[in-house]
Amino acid sequence: MYFNLSTNQLCRNSKPSKTYxxxxxxxxxxxxxxxxxxLSKEDISAMSESIDSINSIKVIISNLxxxxxxxxxxxxLGYKLKE
Known part of the structure; x- marks a missing residue:
């Protein structure tokens, strides 16, 4: 499974997976x-154009x-993607 940054799609076995x-x-x-x-919730919110509220970040992280x-x-400290 990987995330294609250029298309913002999650892919499995080289095929686009779930649309989210x-x-x-x-x-x-x-x-x-x-x-x-x-990154704190405030950092993430400031970097994103599609987040409605800081409180929604917790739900988004849970979904991911x-x-x-x-x-x-x-x-x-905030959130960090593990390697």
Whole structure:
């Protein structure tokens, strides 16, 4: 499974997989581009044009985890995509 940054699509076996919300692909792209650092909800919200509220980020992260992405959360630091 991989995420194609140019098309914002999740792919399995080289074929596009589940279509999901723009906010989810935005957050995933942001986490991939900033893979080596923790991002707060405020950071993610500022970098995304499709997030409605900071509170929705927790739900989006939960949905991405259900898809199989390992996202670490450290109190007072934020979220980071595990390698």
């Amino acid at each position: 919300k723009e906010a989810e692909s935005d957050v995933l792209a942001i986490l991939i581009k900033n893979r080596n650092k923790y 985890r259900k898809l199989g992405f390992e996202i670490e959360n450290v109190k007072n």
